[in-house]
Each structure stands twice: as C-alpha cells, then as structure tokens.
Amino acid sequence: MSLIIHKVGILDTIQHFGMKGLQSKGIRPGGVMDQFSASIANALVGNKLNEDLLEIHFPACEIIFTKSCLISIVGANFTAKLNEKYLPMNRPILIPTNGKLQFVAPKSGRIVYIAIQGGLLGQGRLIKNSDIEFKKKPKLTTTSLHIFPWSADVDWRKYSPEIHVIQGREWERLNEESQRKFCCKPFKLSHHADRMGYRLQHDPFHTRTKEEIISSAVNFGTIQLLPSGQTIVLMADHQTTGGYPRIAHVISADLSKLAQKSPGEDVVFHLTDQETAEKEWIAQQKHIRQIQNISQLKLDEFFQKNSNQL
Amino acid sequence: MIEENRNGYEIYTLGDSAITIEFGKFINPETNDHVIARFKQFQENPINGVLDLIPSYHSLTLCYDLSFVAKQKMGLNSLIDQVKSRLEEPMQLLPNSSKLHEIPVVYGGKNGSDLIRVSQEKGIDLHEIIRLHAEPTYRVYMLGFIPGFAYLGELDLKLTMPRKSSPQPMIPGSIGIAGLQTGIYPSFSPGGWNIIGHTHYPLLNNGLPILQAGDLVKFIPKNQL
Numbered sequence: 001m002s003l004i005i006h007k008v009g010i011l012d013t014i015q016h017f018g019m020k021g022l023q024s025k026g027i028r029p030g031g032v033m034d035q036f037s038a039s040i041a042n043a044l045v046g047n048k049l050n051e052d053l054l055e056i057h058f059p060a061c062e063i064i065f066t067k068s069c070l071i072s073i074v075g076a077n078f079t080a081k082l083n084e085k086y087l088p089m090n091r092p093i094l095i096p097t098n099g100k101l102q103f104v105a106p107k108s109g110r111i112v113y114i115a116i117q118g119g120l121l122g123q124g125r126l127i128k129n130s131d132i133e134f135k136k137k138p139k140l141t142t143t144s145l146h147i148f149p150w151s152a153d154v155d156w157r158k159y160s161p162e163i164h165v166i167q168g169r170e171w172e173r174l175n176e177e178s179q180r181k182f183c184c185k186p187f188k189l190s191h192h193a194d195r196m197g198y199r200l201q202h203d204p205f206h207t208r209t210k211e212e213i214i215s216s217a218v219n220f221g222t223i224q225l226l227p228s229g230q231t232i233v234l235m236a237d238h239q240t241t242g243g244y245p246r247i248a249h250v251i252s253a254d255l256s257k258l259a260q261k262s263p264g265e266d267v268v269f270h271l272t273d274q275e276t277a278e279k280e281w282i283a284q285q286k287h288i289r290q291i292q293n294i295s296q297l298k299l300d301e302f303f304q305k306n307s308n309q310l
Numbered sequence: 311m312i313e314e315n316r317n318g319y320e321i322y323t324l325g326d327s328a329i330t331i332e333f334g335k336f337i338n339p340e341t342n343d344h345v346i347a348r349f350k351q352f353q354e355n356p357i358n359g360v361l362d363l364i365p366s367y368h369s370l371t372l373c374y375d376l377s378f379v380a381k382q383k384m385g386l387n388s389l390i391d392q393v394k395s396r397l398e399e400p401m402q403l404l405p406n407s408s409k410l411h412e413i414p415v416v417y418g419g420k421n422g423s424d425l426i427r428v429s430q431e432k433g434i435d436l437h438e439i440i441r442l443h444a445e446p447t448y449r450v451y452m453l454g455f456i457p458g459f460a461y462l463g464e465l466d467l468k469l470t471m472p473r474k475s476s477p478q479p480m481i482p483g484s485i486g487i488a489g490l491q492t493g494i495y496p497s498f499s500p501g502g503w504n505i506i507g508h509t510h511y512p513l514l515n516n517g518l519p520i521l522q523a524g525d526l527v528k529f530i531p532k533n534q535l
Contacts, residue, residue, distance in 0.1 A: 020361040020373065024349065025519055026453040029362065169322050169330070196500075212472060212489035214337060215454065215461055217364040217371035219325040227502075228475040240364055241454030241461075243473060243488065244502070249325030252376050277326035278380035285377055 002067045002134040003116075005126045006100065009061035011195070012126040017050035023217075023240045033111050033195060033236045036256035036284060037075035040152050041115035043292035044072035044092050046299045052123065054114040060103035061126055063114075068097045068141035069134060070117035074154060076109025076260060082145055090154050092299065094146035109260040139303060150298055152291045161186060161266040163254045165223065166277060170213065170245030173225070178205035182247070186266040193263055195237040200267065204229020207245070215243035221250035221258075235259065253280035319397065321390060327376045329390065331397070332369040337463045337490055341368045342451050346523055347401040357392050365523065367451045367461065408449075410526045413494070413511045415444070415485060416533045421508035428471055428487070428504055440531050442466045443506065448492065450525040458496035458519035462527055465490045473502040483509045485529070 005012075015038070018031030032038040032055055039049040047053075058078050073080050073089050080087040081102050087093060095101070103112070118136030126132075174182065182205065190199040205225060218224070222234045224244040233250060234242075236259075250258055251272060261267060320332045331348070334341035349365040352372065359378035364371040374389060382388035417440045418425040429436050448462035455461075465487055473488045477500035480486075484495040486503025495501055496513035507529075513520055521527070 023362045023364045023373070024353075024453065026455060026457045026459050027517075028456070166323065166326060169324070210472070212470075214367050214489070215452075215491065216332075216366035216369045217324060217328065217330060217454070219328050219373070221325050226476060227473055230476075239455040239499075241366055241452070243491075246324070249323075251326050274323060274326055274386055278376065278385050281326070281376050282380050 001131045002065070002069070003132050004064045004066060005061050005128060005130050005132070006064045007062035008126060008128045009056060010059050011057040012061045013055050014052055014120050014123050014126065014132070015055040016052050016123065018236075026240050028237060028240055029220075030237050032113070033259040034075055034113070034256040036288065037111070037154065037260075038113045038115075039288045040090070040154055040291055041072045041074035041113040043288065043295050044074070044090070044152055045070050045115045045117040046296055047115055047117065047119060049288065049292060051115065051119040053116065053120065054126075056103070056112045056114065057110065058103065058106040060112070063101040065095045065097065065099045065101070067134065067138065068095060068099075068143075069138045070094055070140060072115050073112060074115070074152070075112040077107040078103035078112055079105040079107060080112075085145065088147060088151070091151045092148040092295070094140065094142045094148075096142050096144050099145065110262050111259060140306060148298075148302070150295075152295070153287075160257075161268045163258050163267055163269055164251045164272040164277070164280070165248040165269050166251060166272060166274060168223065168246035168248045170225070171247050173207045173209055173245050174247055175206045175208050178207070181205070183269055183271050186268045189261050189263050189265050189267055191263040195235055197232045197234050197238065198258070198261070199230065199232045202231070205231065205247075213243055213245055215241050218242045218246060219249060221252070221255050222246050223248045223250065233258065251277035251280060253277065253284045321393065323386070324371055328371050328373040329386070329393070330369050330371040331393065334368045337367050337451065339449055342449070342523075343403055344401070345370050345452075347403050348397070351396065351399070351401060355396075357389070357396070359389065364454065365452055366454060367463065408524045408526050409522070410447070410528065411511070411521060412528050412530055413509050414532045415507040415509050415529045417443075417507040417531055418533075419508075421481065421484065422506050424486075424504040425506040428469070428506060431471070432468065434468065439469065439506065442469055443487070443492065444529045444531050448527045448529075450521050450523055450527060452523055453519050453521070456495075456497060456499050457517060458514045458521070460493060460513075460519070460521040460525075460527070462492045462494075463490060465492050471504045474504065477502045480505070481508075482513070483511070485509060 015032045018029040121133040187200040187202045190201045192199040333344045362373040450460045480495040480501040485507040488503040
C-alpha cells in the first residue's frame with residue numbers, strides 16, 4: 001500500500017503513453033491527452049519521460065499517501081493542497097507519510113498530471129478506496145512536506161488559441177466559403193468533450209459532395225466533418241478507423257495545447273505543412289529533454305547531500 | 311499533403327504522424343487481398359520508426375514515431391521512399407483460409423430501431439430489406455473503429471443509406487448499415503450507422519476480436535415480423 005484513493009473524481013486514471021501495435025485489431029492506442037505536461041511531470045521527479053502517471057480531471061480525486069514519496073504536479077491548475085497547505089505546480093515535492101492531497105478549485109486548463117518517482121503499478125480508472133503501489137521503493141522519505149526550490153518552464157508557447165493543422169484527405173470536400181471559415185475564424189470548444197474527442201461549435205460547414213467515403217484509419221488530432229456540418233477533433237481515446245470526412249489534422253506539437261482547452265474556450269485553426277509540424281515537434285521535444293537533463297542534475301545533487309531521510 | 315501516383319496506389323498523410331497507402335477506390339475482394347498481403351509484408355519485415363499498422367477496406371496506414379522520422383535527413387520523404395521501394399517488391403497473396411461465421415439476427419424491434427425508417431426512406435418493404443441484407447455471404451474487410459468491430463461488405467446497392475447526422479449510443483450486438491457497408495457493434499459505443507437488427511453471437515474473446523479480416527459472414531434471420 002503506497003497511496004489510497006480517498007475520494008473519487010469525475011475521470012481519473014493511471015495513464016500510459018499510448019499502446020502501439022494493436023490498431024490492426026481495432027484496439028486503440030489511448031495514452032495521455034497532454035503528452036507535454038505528462039513528460040515534464042515525469043522529468044521533474046527523475047522518471048523516464050514516458051513513465052505511467054496519474055491523469056486527473058476536475059472535480060478531482062483525493063489521495064492519501066500512506067508512504068512518503070517524491071511527486072510533481074503539472075498541467076491544469078486545480079489549486080492543489082496538502083493537509084490544507086497550498087502546493088505549487090511544476091516543482092518536485094516530497095510528500096510526508098499520511099499526506100492528504102486535494103484539488104479545491106479549477107483555475108486554468110483541463111487535465112492535471114501527478115508523476116510519482118519510480119512510477120505506479122496498475123492501469124485504468126481509479127476507484128474509491130483502491131490502493132496503488134509504487135513501482136519502486138522511494139529514494140528519499142520525509143516526515144514533513146518539502147518543496148524543492150526549482151521549477152520547470154511550462155509556459156513554452158502554451159497559452160494562445162492558435163492550433164496548427166495539416167489538410168486532411170477530404171479537405172477539398174469543403175466548399176470555398178467553409179474552407180475560408182475553417183481557417184482563422186475562432187470556434188468555441190463545446191461541452192461535448194472527453195478523452196475520445198472534442199466537439200467544436202460553429203455554423204455548419206458545407207461540402208461540394210455528400211458522397212459517402214469508405215471507412216479507413218484516423219489519428220489523434222484528426223478533425224472529422226459530421227454529416228450535420230459540425231466538426232469533432234479526435235483525442236487520445238479515438239477509434240482506430242472512421243467513415244466521416246477527415247478535413248484536417250492537428251499537428252502533434254499542438255495536441256497538448258488543445259487537450260488543455262476547456263469548454264467555451266476559443267480555438268483558431270491555422271493551416272501549416274508537414275515540414276513545420278516536424279520542426280515544431282522537434283523543438284518541443286528538445287525543450288522537454290532540457291528540463292529532464294537539468295532536473296536530473298539537480299535531483300542527483302540533492303540526493304547526494306541528503307542520503308535517504310530528510 | 312503528399313500525393314504519389316504509381317502502380318495504381320496513392321500515398322497521403324494522415325496528420326504529421328501517419329501515412330496511408332490507398333490501393334484502390336472501391337470496396338472489392340481483390341483490393342482488400344492487396345491490403346492484407348501488404349499488411350503482412352510490413353508486419354513481418356518492419357520499417358524503422360513505424361509503430362503501428364492499420365489495414366482497412368482499400369488502404370493501409372502506417373503510424374510512425376514522429377521524433378524518429380523528423381530527425382531523418384529528408385524527414386517524412388525518407389520514410390515514403392522506403393515505403394515506395396517496399397511496394398516495388400512482389401507481394402505474396404495468402405492462401406484462402408477464411409472461416410465462415412453463421413450469425414443469427416433478430417431484425418427490427420427495440421434493438422433494430424432504424425429498420426422501419428430505412429424501409430420508409432428506401433421505399434422497400436421490411437421483408438425485402440431483411441432478405442436483401444441476409445442474402446449475401448459477406449467478407450470481413452477489416453477490423454477497426456473499436457476492438458472487434460468487423461466491417462463487412464458488400465451491401466446490396468438498394469440498401470445504401472447515409473450515416474446518421476450525429477453518433478448515437480450503441481449496445482453490443484447491434485447490426486448496422488452505412489453506405490455499402492454493414493457491421494456489428496461488439497461493445498457499448500457511440501456510432502453513426504443505421505441499426506436494423508441485433509445478434510447474441512460472441513464477437514470478443516478476452517477483449518480480442520473473434521472475426522478476422524478475410525473471414526466470411528452469413529446472417530441468419532431468426533424472427534417473423
């Protein structure tokens with residue numbers, strides 16, 4: 001026993017980074033919605049970037065740590081508190097035994113990640129009173145809360161309504177007016193938004209043809225045009241194939257930004273190309289790796305000074 | 311968006327982390343044989359950086375590691391060049407080892423609630439709809455959408471219906487039609503197909519699909535209307 005789900009939230013899971021290789025059987029890859037925040041959460045506690053971690057929506061679960069451990073909180077700001085004391089985000093935090101973690105008010109974003117040094121055992125939905133084991137014995141334990149003096153830069157090109165997209169196979173089906181509206185006009189994110197997809201609110205788009213298409217593969221970020229003229233962006237738990245026209249695809253580097261948008265928030269699509277998408281992705285991965293390298297150095301230094309008990 | 315025309319196939323991008331090879335424009339067994347043969351080829355002899363393969367009726371999608379591909383000198387073009395040279399290799403069509411599944415169906419009623427609407431919109435009476443749907447021996451063209459959803463073809467042209475304008479909640483065993491396709495929902499999910507019947511035939515075994523691409527399916531009507 002290492003941590004207990006004292007109270008359940010609306011949608012909390014132990015999440016992996018996508019299970020690849022089974023889509024030919026119709027089994028979706030799933031995985032974290034916001035890979036950027038999840039990777040940084042792992043980097044801050046010295047984990048490999050794709051270690052399993054907690055993915056939490058609001059209203060969030062309450063967690064009691066029955067063992068001391070090193071954690072980080074990255075992503076949405078839901079106002080984290082430990083035993084009534086406010087916790088900062090984007091920092092390593094040593095949690096004392098019997099620490100009770102709560103999220104009391106959503107301030108920004110939609111999904112928060114909690115990484116635990118060494119990772120967690122198990123997968124899937126968190127249920128009430130479930131005991132979750134740490135994968136590894138904590139390197140350092142404490143009897144009182146310790147907040148580390150460094151934090152990660154997560155503001156990196158994060159807050160803006162702009163989402164970059166690449167044209168999809170069926171882009172040309174949109175008539176000229178709809179193509180113009182699709183790019184550059186702000187749309188609001190609808191309340192119909194979950195791990196499978198985010199719907200957008202706009203006047204219906206019109207197509208040159210109503211011809212049915214033959215079902216084939218879709219991707220995380222694929223924007224499908226529904227027969228009603230509405231659109232949906234497929235998210236982490238998307239189906240493997242679909243038969244609605246694929247008018248565009250959100251670039252990988254902007255998926256994390258989109259995942260953190262709440263219903264009612266604006267989204268503006270901008271067309272870009274493969275080359276730019278590749279550059280943006282490489283830049284984002286470089287930023288994450290820099291944070292990982294610095295975190296590791298700082299943590300090593302700290303562990304050398306304080307051998308196993310703080 | 312990248313388009314390549316050569317030897318009858320086209321390659322297009324599916325976002326920045328996948329490419330799709332389209333082998334034909336229509337649903338037919340020859341094109342699907344082609345897809346399955348190339349799927350096996352890429353599965354047995356994987357290309358570096360390719361993480362997942364998604365075969366469909368007429369296309370094969372390769373999902374790749376964007377970090378790996380973006381670091382290549384030519385980016386995605388390096389991967390596309392490799393794919394194109396693989397497609398030059400002769401393919402081995404597989405011996406036919408398909409299994410026939412006889413699937414009992416209760417048409418219409420509570421769990422086939424779109425049957426009457428299909429009949430009205432098509433101007434075909436209910437018995438004729440059932441006869442047209444149950445007559446062919448269908449081929450499992452692909453698995454996809456959700457675990458174990460088998461896409462079957464080819465539906466009689468007279469039964470062609472558009473998808474619903476918005477997805478609806480489906481129950482396991484729901485049999486739907488859309489375009490020239492028919493299929494069975496194996497689990498609870500949203501779906502946009504027109505539901506004309508229901509079956510209790512097992513579709514999943516420990517979460518893995520029972521029907522396989524290339525298998526045959528015959529629907530056996532079980533009720534009197």
